[in-house]
Amino acid sequence: MTRHLTFSGPIARLQYMLLMTLFRVAVTRGLYGRFARGLGRLFPSGTAVWLHEDGAPPYRIALDDGYWTRFALWRAPYEPEVAAVLRAATGATPLFCDLGANKGYWTTRAAPLIDRVIAVEASAETFAALHANAGHLANVTLHRAAIHARTGEALGFVNTHLSHASARLAGDAPLRAQDRTETVTTLAIDDLVPAGPPALVKLDVEGAEIAAMRGGARALADGAVLIYEDHGNDPACTVSAHLLAMPEMRLYSCENGLQPMPDVATIRALKRDPCKGYNFVAARADSPLLSAIATRFANHPSSG
The missing domain is CATH 3.40.50.150 (Vaccinia Virus protein VP39)
Structure with missing residues (x-):
């Protein structure tokens, strides 16, 4: 699988890096979601990452989304x-x-x-x-x-x-x-x-x-x-x-x-x-x- 990310801006890249760091210490699914939502309140609304895989169209993931940031970014590949x-x-x-x-x-x-x-x-x-x-x-x-x-x-x-x-x-x-x-x-x-x-x-x-x-x-x-x-x-x-x-x-x-x-x-x-x-x-x-x-x-x- 070929895979890379693009970001809505430098702030989104910083938010992504912090989010991935926080996920390393989360032990339950609930904590994953709380981290994503809580961190999202500290950053401007609309920050996002685009997931590019195997030539498919880019898929936008909001960085306050506890589901997709966990399953498609942190625990990739997804399904x-x-x-x-x-x-x-x-x-x-x-x-x-x-x-x-x-x-x-x-x-x-x-x-x-x-x-x-x-x-x-x-x-x-x-x-x-x-x-x-x-x-x-x-x-x-x-x-x-x-x-x-x-x-x-x-x-x-x-x-x-x-x-x-x-x-x-x-x-x-x-x-x-x-x-x-x-x-x-x-x-x-x-x-x-x-x-x-x-x-x-x-x-x-x-x-x-x-x-x-x-x-x-x-x-x-x-x-x-x-x-x-x-x-x-x-x-x-x-x-x-x-x-x-x-x-x-x-x-x-x-x-x-x-x-x-x-x-x-x-x-x-x-x-x-x-x-x-x-x-x-x-x-x-x-x-x-x-x-x-x-x-x-x-x-x-x-x-x-």
Whole structure:
């Protein structure tokens, strides 16, 4: 991987250096976020770094952002298993969908590799950052919406106080005092993905995964390959269990090649960190895109 940084100015470079130094002594995720936010209050607003990787469009990271400064700068590379699947799908699909795109990291990584990219983000504030990062890319289409079972519904959406990465559809979980709610319209995967060649779909929608999959039944039947998250704090592996209940579906870990995941117990055993989201791959056994991806990994998956 080739990787370098550019800065919004000399002050941003100083802030970055201090932030990386402070991160060395932080022992919890909460302290990382507090350091980033606290340091950000001491510097002018708008300080940022642009991440340049492997010829992809630059990705802007605000230096008071406790999530991206930690995962893309301090603990780089970010989700290398997803990058491996994306590279393996290059040339085998015309479409990548980044659903729950956040500020557009995977959208910008996919743009040079896949003919067409669709990115969807629900939060208005986060969508503005997504648009700044990817709105100028000719092969990228952006939608501000929530991925769900049906298109056109209006749902409440919660922007959490401490992390944009934890924003979610409103549900039974209580709101914190500084959380903000807004209304967002829903989109179904089947209304984004046209019939035809199977798409690569990355799904990260913070608790709405099963509803989103129901809205993508036709795309999955067409052979779409799904990259989805099963969080370490869910011992029931709810999303994976839903997929395993479909006899035609095959699930794989992608952290070390493609490793078949035949049951919930196997998936649960991989999820050792309750604070981490784990990425898995799912598709129908007869998906031509899954077959193409599998042949590009060192360990070809078994038939499951």
